[in-house]
Amino acid sequence: MRVLVVEDERTLANLIKEGLEEENFSVDVAYDGEEGLFLAENEPYDAIILDIMLPKIDGIEILRRIRDRGIKTPVLMLTAKSSVEDKVLGLDSGADDYLTKPFSFEELLARLRAVIRRAFGETENIVKVADLELNLNTHEVKRGGVKIELSSKEYALLEYLVLNRNKLLTRSQISEHIYDYEYDFDSNVIDVMIARLRKKIDKGFNKKLIHTVRGAGYMIKG
Numbered sequence: 494m495r496v497l498v499v500e501d502e503r504t505l506a507n508l509i510k511e512g513l514e515e516e517n518f519s520v521d522v523a524y525d526g527e528e529g530l531f532l533a534e535n536e537p538y539d540a541i542i543l544d545i546m547l548p549k550i551d552g553i554e555i556l557r558r559i560r561d562r563g564i565k566t567p568v569l570m571l572t573a574k575s576s577v578e579d580k581v582l583g584l585d586s587g588a589d590d591y592l593t594k595p596f597s598f599e600e601l602l603a604r605l606r607a608v609i610r611r612a613f614g615e616t617e618n619i620v621k622v623a624d625l626e627l628n629l630n631t632h633e634v635k636r637g638g639v640k641i642e643l644s645s646k647e648y649a650l651l652e653y654l655v656l657n658r659n660k661l662l663t664r665s666q667i668s669e670h671i672y673d674y675e676y677d678f679d680s681n682v683i684d685v686m687i688a689r690l691r692k693k694i695d696k697g698f699n700k701k702l703i704h705t706v707r708g709a710g711y712m713i714k715g
């Protein structure tokens with residue numbers, strides 16, 4: 494999952510980035526509203542963490558503009574004020590949830606996971622494809638009840654496939670959602686990661702879950 498953090502307090506922004514990266518997210522940071530709006534409009538994020546008080550363009554304005562353009566990316570607003578008006582304004586402008594500063598990282602993570610889960614139409618923490626089980630909270634992966642160890646990038650890839658199960662994903666789509674802005678797309682890297690994932694997920698099972706769609710990309714289906 495790829496997340497944009499728009500926050501002008503650098504220490505806080507960088508703490509959120511580091512924390513989320515430890516949780517297998519790919520994270521881009523914008524330190525002002527202009528850069529935040531540009532990234533939000535041009536990159537395919539799975540969620541946006543958006544501060545309200547920002548230099549150049551404030552968070553509410555960013556939210557209005559991206560919603561006006563039909564961008565439905567879930568948005569978690571950060572607000573320094575705990576005033577009811579601020580929260581109502583944020584939610585009315587299209588925010589999916591909000592957090593009042595100061596907040597704990599655990600709460601941010603829980604709310605972020607919840608908005609992403611809802612955006613993918615999931616109601617449970619455990620998502621299944623045939624006998625493959627993925628726990629979105631603990632990142633535990635099992636097939637046929639047996640635990641499978643994955644690297645953080647392998648997990649990110651599998652999670653993206655599973656949340657989009659039965660849907661064809663191109664290599665560039667996959668890359669855009671599991672790597673950040675700094676990363677240069679290389680379709681080979683995705684093929685190599687898919688091969689590694691297949692060894693762990695499908696090897697030894699009659700029913701293969703990861704499918705190659707020739708000339709197009711990959712799909713997971715049960």
Ligand code: CA
Pocket residue numbers: 500501502544545546547
């Ligand atoms: Ca701020």
